[in-house]
Amino acid sequence: MTENIGHVLIVDDDPLSIAPLVHRLEQQDHTVTVAENGRQALDMLYAQSFDLVLLDILMPEMDGYQVLEHMRGDDTLRDIPVIVISAVDEMESAVKCISMGAEDYLTKPFNPVLLKARIGASLEKKRLRDQEQAYLRQLQIEQERLVLLNRMGRDLTAILDLPQVIERLLEAVIEIVGAEGASVWLWDTEQPGNLVCQAAFQHGQRRTPHSLRLPSGQGIAGWVAEAGEGVLVSHAPDDPRFSPSIDRQTGFRTTSLLAVPLWARRSVIGVLEVVNKLSGHFDQHDLALVETLAASAAIAFHNAELVETLRQHTLELEARNEELDAFAHTVAHDLKNPVSTIWGFADTLEESFSELSEESMREYLHLMAQNGLKMNNIIDELLLLARVRKVEEVDLKPLDMASTVADARERIAYLAEEYQADIIMPEVWPMVLSYGPWIEEVWVNYLSNAIRYGGRPPRVELGFDVSTPQPGRGTETGPGGTAHQAESVSPLTLRFWVRDDGPGLTAEEQARLFTPFTRLDQVRAKGHGLGLSIVRRIVEKLGGQVGVESQVGQGSVFSFTLPSR
Amino acid sequence: MATTQEGTMGLLDPAALENLQEMVGRDAEFMVELIDTFLEDAPRMLGDMHQALEGGDAELLRRTAHSLKSNSAEFGAMALSELCRELETMGKAGTVEGADELIVRAETEFSQVKAALETLRQGL
Numbered sequence: 001m002t003e004n005i006g007h008v009l010i011v012d013d014d015p016l017s018i019a020p021l022v023h024r025l026e027q028q029d030h031t032v033t034v035a036e037n038g039r040q041a042l043d044m045l046y047a048q049s050f051d052l053v054l055l056d057i058l059m060p061e062m063d064g065y066q067v068l069e070h071m072r073g074d075d076t077l078r079d080i081p082v083i084v085i086s087a088v089d090e091m092e093s094a095v096k097c098i099s100m101g102a103e104d105y106l107t108k109p110f111n112p113v114l115l116k117a118r119i120g121a122s123l124e125k126k127r128l129r130d131q132e133q134a135y136l137r138q139l140q141i142e143q144e145r146l147v148l149l150n151r152m153g154r155d156l157t158a159i160l161d162l163p164q165v166i167e168r169l170l171e172a173v174i175e176i177v178g179a180e181g182a183s184v185w186l187w188d189t190e191q192p193g194n195l196v197c198q199a200a201f202q203h204g205q206r207r208t209p210h211s212l213r214l215p216s217g218q219g220i221a222g223w224v225a226e227a228g229e230g231v232l233v234s235h236a237p238d239d240p241r242f243s244p245s246i247d248r249q250t251g252f253r254t255t256s257l258l259a260v261p262l263w264a265r266r267s268v269i270g271v272l273e274v275v276n277k278l279s280g281h282f283d284q285h286d287l288a289l290v291e292t293l294a295a296s297a298a299i300a301f302h303n304a305e306l307v308e309t310l311r312q313h314t315l316e317l318e319a320r321n322e323e324l325d326a327f328a329h330t331v332a333h334d335l336k337n338p339v340s341t342i343w344g345f346a347d348t349l350e351e352s353f354s355e356l357s358e359e360s361m362r363e364y365l366h367l368m369a370q371n372g373l374k375m376n377n378i379i380d381e382l383l384l385l386a387r388v389r390k391v392e393e394v395d396l397k398p399l400d401m402a403s404t405v406a407d408a409r410e411r412i413a414y415l416a417e418e419y420q421a422d423i424i425m426p427e428v429w430p431m432v433l434s435y436g437p438w439i440e441e442v443w444v445n446y447l448s449n450a451i452r453y454g455g456r457p458p459r460v461e462l463g464f465d466v467s468t469p470q471p472g473r474g475t476e477t478g479p480g481g482t483a484h485q486a487e488s489v490s491p492l493t494l495r496f497w498v499r500d501d502g503p504g505l506t507a508e509e510q511a512r513l514f515t516p517f518t519r520l521d522q523v524r525a526k527g528h529g530l531g532l533s534i535v536r537r538i539v540e541k542l543g544g545q546v547g548v549e550s551q552v553g554q555g556s557v558f559s560f561t562l563p564s565r
Numbered sequence: 566m567a568t569t570q571e572g573t574m575g576l577l578d579p580a581a582l583e584n585l586q587e588m589v590g591r592d593a594e595f596m597v598e599l600i601d602t603f604l605e606d607a608p609r610m611l612g613d614m615h616q617a618l619e620g621g622d623a624e625l626l627r628r629t630a631h632s633l634k635s636n637s638a639e640f641g642a643m644a645l646s647e648l649c650r651e652l653e654t655m656g657k658a659g660t661v662e663g664a665d666e667l668i669v670r671a672e673t674e675f676s677q678v679k680a681a682l683e684t685l686r687q688g689l
Contacts, residue, residue, distance in 0.1 A: 016602050017635040020588040027590050058631055087635055089650060109639040112587045 006051030038062025581641030627656025
């Protein structure tokens with residue numbers, strides 16, 4: 001019976017008559033508090049926790065009946081057992097009290113044997129009742145948690161967007177376990193082995209972490225990710241695995257912690273961490289709950305990832321489709337003119353063969369041959385473009401730029417002659433690591449454009465420089481010109497350029513130049529077109545960038561960069 | 566010694582005394598304390614009864630008699646306790662009439678109980 005020891009409140013206005021009672025209960029290790037009247041008793045009942053009340057009936061201020069009535073009408077006091085103290089000649093009062101909800105009665109003077117039996121029985125009943133209620137409460141909490149868990153599992157797997165999955169997961173885990181915060185960590189795609197915080201919830205608020213990272217194996221999350229098993233840590237700062245740097249960065253103070261790995265397709269993809277349990281400690285039960293939730297979440301992550309990959313594929317396919325459309329359109333457009341010309345002259349030749357002079361015939365045939373050559377060039381360009389698009393990796397070799405430029409010049413020699421072009425270039429060229437046939441194609445494009453659209457006669461200048469651009473900026477803008485450099489180039493970049501003395505291009509025209517196929521007609525009106533989109537593809541494939549600097553009336557500079565060795 | 570014991574036995578119910586000894590775990594010191602408190606309190610209560618009688622205060626009579634009833638029963642002073650019960654009933658009925666005679670009897674009874682308790686106290 002040693003467990004039936006409790007805190008007993010004795011309510012009686014006659015100290016002498018209860019002195020032996022108090023003495024005896026204290027000898028039996030109960031904690032005894034005495035109230036001298038009903039009012040005082042109620043104050044004490046609200047202020048402290050009692051296991052049993054021994055209540056005298058006849059008292060000034062507030063009698064025993066009133067105390068009983070009050071206690072039975074109050075949810076917080078209703079379940080505390082009351083034993084009524086009565087004189088032997090007050091039996092009818094004791095009976096009345098029992099009908100009002102008192103557990104039992106004791107008569108004065110107290111009999112020690114009866115006293116022990118009745119107090120013991122009352123305390124035992126109270127203990128069993130408390131236990132039962134605790135079990136009930138626990139069951140209720142368990143049931144609520146399970147319902148929530150079930151719902152979360154369903155909800156989570158239905159969401160297909162990763163940030164949403166993470167947000168929902170964090171909300172759910174905080175609610176189910178009852179914690180101050182939670183966070184999700186996934187492997188860093190840039191630095192393998194590192195974990196990056198995807199999102200964190202603290203005190204019900206979403207915090208977007210600013211690149212919170214845990215280096216490989218560091219912190220409790222890092223340990224969990226490597227070990228592949230969950231942990232319970234009752235006081236994190238004492239744990240040797242704990243990394244205080246995260247708390248320093250967030251201003252959060254971690255005490256208790258629970259972390260589980262997120263498994264997808266037999267490998268750990270990240271860690272779910274729950275911190276600071278609101279009441280009590282994280283236990284095995286919480287661990288099991290969080291693990292269940294993490295399993296649903298991992299499936300959801302996996303789904304979201306698949307959907308994202310699918311979306312990327314779709315986007316790529318859409319872009320390719322558009323490109324193909326534009327490609328087909330360009331092919332048709334570019335080939336139509338020479339075909340029409342050839343067909344027109346051939347038709348005239350056939351119809352009026354006998355009437356045509358030999359001179360005319362010769363000219364017609366010459367035009368037909370020229371247009372045939374044009375078509376052939378266009379088809380060559382298209383084939384090159386198709387190859388560039390297909391190539392995944394280019395085999396880079398040391399390349400003597402001087403001979404590449406010379407080859408290109410040879411190819412446009414007929415054009416230079418036709419336009420009486422003056423071509424100026426340096427005597428020495430650097431060596432680069434690149435792919436000769438493509439670079440030659442770039443020069444041919446730039447040079448023929450410069451000759452065709454330069455001054456009359458054209459003056460074309462070639463050159464190169466070594467640029468070390470500031471981070472985040474393109475190659476420096478020429479005097480009064482606009483640089484159309486897509487992105488910043490890495491330090492120590494070789495830039496090759498062709499300057500013409502043509503009419504120059506407006507900013508709008510410049511912007512359209514290298515755009516493959518899109519709205520090509522407008523650019524083609526000035527002759528730049530298919531060629532430049534090939535140039536751009538080639539240069540980008542080789543790790544460089546194309547650019548143009550121009551101002552109306554001041555000529556243009558077309559350039560491309562190549563990474564230095 | 567025998568006569569004193571006899572006197573005690575007559576005035577104080579041995580079963581009740583045994584019960585009390587049992588209650589306090591045969592703690593002699595505590596018994597002495599209880600007896601002293603009773604011997605101190607009881608005359609005050611009898612005085613209160615006189616006051617109730619003079620002032621016609623039936624409620625005071627009831628309360629005082631109720632307390633003295635329990636306290637004397639504790640030591641087995643059954644005759645005194647019974648007198649107090651009668652006085653309590655009177656007070657409960659809202660009257661003090663005829664209480665004077667009972668109070669005087671209670672005082673007489675108490676003086677004997679007091680002697681018996683003092684003897685008992687010395688023997689502890």
